[in-house]
Structures are given as C-alpha cells and as structure tokens.
Amino acid sequence: MPISRPEQPVFRFAPSPNGLLHLGHALSAIVNHDMATAMGGRFLLRIEDIDRTRCRPEFEAAIFEDLAWLGLDWEEPVRRQSDHLDLYAAAIERLQRMGLVYPSAMTRGDIRAAVAAAEATGLAWPRDPDGTPLYPGGERGFSPEEQAALLASGRPYAWRLDMQNAVKRAGEPLAWREIDPVRPDETTSIDADPAAWGDVVLSRSDAPSSYHLSVVVDDALQGITHVVRGRDLYHATSVHRLLQRLLDLPEPVYHHHRLILGPDGRKLSKSNRDTGIAAFRAAGHEPADVRAMVLGQ
Template sequence: MDIGAGAWEVDHSTPVFRFAPSPNGELHIGHAYSALINHRMARENNGRFLLRLEDIDTARCTAAFEEQIVEDLHFLGVDWDETRRRQSDHFADYAAALETLHDAALVYPGFMTRGEIRRFAERYEEDDGRTWPRDPDGAPLYPGLDRSIPESERQRRMAEGEKYVWRLDLTAAMALTPALDWQEWGGGPNGETGLIPADPKVWGDVVLARKDIPTSYHLSVTVDDALQGVTDVVRGRDLFHSTSVHRLLQTVLGFPAPRYHHHDLIFGEDGRKLSKSAGDTSIRSLRAAGCTRNDIVRMIGLEGAF
C-alpha cells in the first residue's frame, strides 16, 4: 500500500472495530470492559472486529502474555474476524510512513533524553519562576532545542552512535494542515461529544520512532488503523487527548479519519486507573478464584447489556 499517496475513503457501510492490547502483562477488568464494548458494537452493527497486539516493545512483550490474552478473550466470549495482527511483524509499514514524513521534512532527530528534558524544565522553573508546559500525561514538553541543529552535525552525531529519537516537527506539520477535528460519540474527560477540535500543540514535537525501534505508539496506531480499514476507534478516555496527534498524522500521511468513542475507565479501590501490575483485577486471577464470565460482566457494570 502506498502510504501517503493521497486521501483514502472510509467505508462506514461496513464498520470495522478493533481491540488492541499490549502483551506485556495480563488483561485486567478494564481491558475486559473495552474488549466487550468493542465486540458488541461490531456485532450489533454488522461490522468486523479485529484483534491487534501492540507489541512494539519487544523487550517487555512476550508470546506467553499474548496467548494468555487470547485465552482470556475466548473466556469472555470475544472472537475476531481475521488473523490477529502483531505490530512487531509490521515494522516495515511504520518505517515506510516515517520515510514519507522524512521526505516531507516533517521529522528530525532529537538527542535530548527524557532525563535531560526533565532537568531542563526544572532549571527553567527554578530560574524563571514559571511552570514549564507539560503534556496531557504530565510529562514536561520537549523544548525543541535539537530542531535547529545543522544537518552536518546531526549526521555526525548519528554516525558516531549517539542515541536519538525521531521527533515530529509539529510547527511544520501544522502549517500543512487545515484546522483539525474529530467526530466523538463517546465522551471526553468533561463529557465532550460531537465535533471536537484537535489541539496537537499540547503534545509538542512528539516522538515517532527510536533508533532501535522504528516506530512509537502514536505512529504505529495511526498506520495500523489506516491499513486495517478501522472506521470506529473505541478506547479508554485516557487516550482522548492523544487523538489530536493521531488526527495530525492521519492528515499529513493522507489517511482517513475514523470516528472515535472514548469510554469510561474502571478504577481500582484506591481511585487510580488500573494497571497490569494490579494482579487482583486480572482476568486470569478472577478466573482462578472461580469467577464466571457473567461475574466479570457484572463486576465491570455491564450487567443487562450483555
């Protein structure tokens, strides 16, 4: 498929949904909530449901966790319509998209580490007395210092083996796009629905790939949704703000815009979002404790809907 060759059409007459966990731990009840909602929406709308394994972090993702995910989904009554897609099998797709962005002068190598960015923000706040901007996840924004490095110096530092990441040149990318928005039919953090204005600026020059991994979450999820023909992205509300970055990448790469539904999150007893380290909420542990599928459906507040 010729990435970046032009705008593609989304066929909403056959909706395509997907569930995309990372096999770096066990599924928990929050994942079950998302998988069941996606699966039901696909089946009730005569659509297709896909399973994607977001395993670009090959150091943490394992085949054992993948098979556990498959087993847990079968236990929940969730099936899918195609062979499951592993992102680690498709690094070439992401490299092609990155090359398109490189040819359009929309990416550049960034050499500052996360620690250096954090220390830069701390020094700024200490010296200036003002708060350094942070992204929606709370991380300090990259200050863009590497954007102006001469090309000869970039090439020298890369050739010498210095670690780097590929960053999106946000200013250049936004100069090529009209005002961006997306259709939201779930809800944002404050209940936002309808046509939502995208605001990629809140993320700054995001990382699109690393020296050792030719992609990132933002790039791979955008490419996968396009290549798989996903028409409806149904995911947790914690990813609501990420949609702004995805809409920008979709536009500059010539991809279509899916519809979005950001659903509620399930929180633990301490009020925090569930994580894979919370073993007591994993589907595997609940099954071992004797819970049935109906027990889990009731636990996540979907009783009567399934």
C-alpha cells in the same frame, strides 16, 4: 452530526502482550465486540508487540485465552505489529522527506535538568495533557550536517515530530468525530489541539515506532472505521488526527469509554499488577460475572 455508516463497520481491540489483561481491558474488548455485533460489523484483534523487551509469548497466549473465555470471537489472522515494522519505517521516511521530523538525543535526565533549570528562574514550563514536560526541542533547528553528525555519533536518539511545522503543514483546523454517549447514532465534533503535546516521539533508534505512529498506520491499513478505547487516550486523538492528515490516512469515528478505577482512584494498570481476568476465572467467576462488573449490569 449523524454517523456515516460504511457498508460494514470495522472495530478492533489492540492490547500489548506485556502483562495480563485486567478488567479495564475486558471493558474495552467487550464494548468493541458488542458495538461491532450491534452494527453488523467486524471485530478484529491486533497484538501491539513492538516493545520486544517487555512483550512475551506467554502474555499473548493469555490474551487469546482470556478473550475466548469471555465469549468473544475475532477474525483470523491476528495482526501483529512486529510483522510490519517496514510500514512504520516507511511512514517515518515520508515525514522525513516532508521535513517534519528531526533526530533528538536528549535523555530523560537531560530533559529533567533543562526543565528544572528553567523553572528555577521562575518560568512555568509547559506540560502535555498527561502532565509531562514538553520536549525542549534543542535539536529542532539543526542543519542537515548536524543531524547527520548526531545520527553517526552512535548516541541513542529518537525521531520527533516538529509540531509547529507539522500543524502548519496540516492546514485547516483539525477535529475528530466522537460518538455521543447519550445518542450513540450521532457524533460530536471535537476540536483537536496537537500542539498541546509538543514534539512527540514517533520512533527511537531501539524501537521502530511509537504508539502514536503505529496506531494510525495500523488502523488505516486494517480499514478500522470505529476506534473505541479508554478515556485516557482522549487527548492523544489530537496527535493521531494530525498524523492522519499528514500521511493522507482516513479518519475513523472515535468513542472513548469510561475507565475502570482501582480502590485508590487510579486507572488499572498491568505494570501495577492489578487483578487480571485470569484471576477472576481461577476464583470461580463466570464470564457473565466479569461482564456485569465492567458494564455495571
């Protein structure tokens, strides 16, 4: 179907300041910026800094420096998630009132043990599209009194989405509009399957929001019309469409671009300290060189 053109399309690049940007980030930032320019739209920069244990000011400063060196410009002020924690809490509270979230206290070790015990009996434990075992959901049926006791116990906990009830509440089948890579003026309808992810985490007692929740809230509040990001987040769009439906948020158009892979065939990662944009700059490369590397020009 043809893309419905808003008066002014809005794109965003939303990195986390928990490491240096690498070529994969350069590709995403450049594609967002170029698409916004081609469509006469706006290009926003959002700093996703909810994880205060890993995010650092020096990494945020490096993001600005790298993007400016690449020749990209963005609107000010830059939105930082850490300035809007109350908005994510409000979204959780709304889902609580709808009876669609529950507190869970199983640790990663508890989950591994439960899955291992089930698989030892010959049961094939379901896994999400990333290959992670689905949450067992033992607390899903807790009474209000049991939930209150868990919250009062002082144990670390997470608020999880009751996926089965959430899908029922969403009603009609979900889909998203994916920009056709061959005909960029058109979109293809992709069926969403949020249930494949099980009872996803939406926040933790030590973290006010998960990526799934904060990204849909931020995109809506910033009026993002086109979400352009890596292919690794393609399947996660199912969860995002579900949350958009539940929270009455607008539906953007999506484009999931290819990933840049390392020599070993895996996607680039800050945690693996893959070569950053700054290293290419220090080695004497020009912005045009990096653009050619990531775009294949």
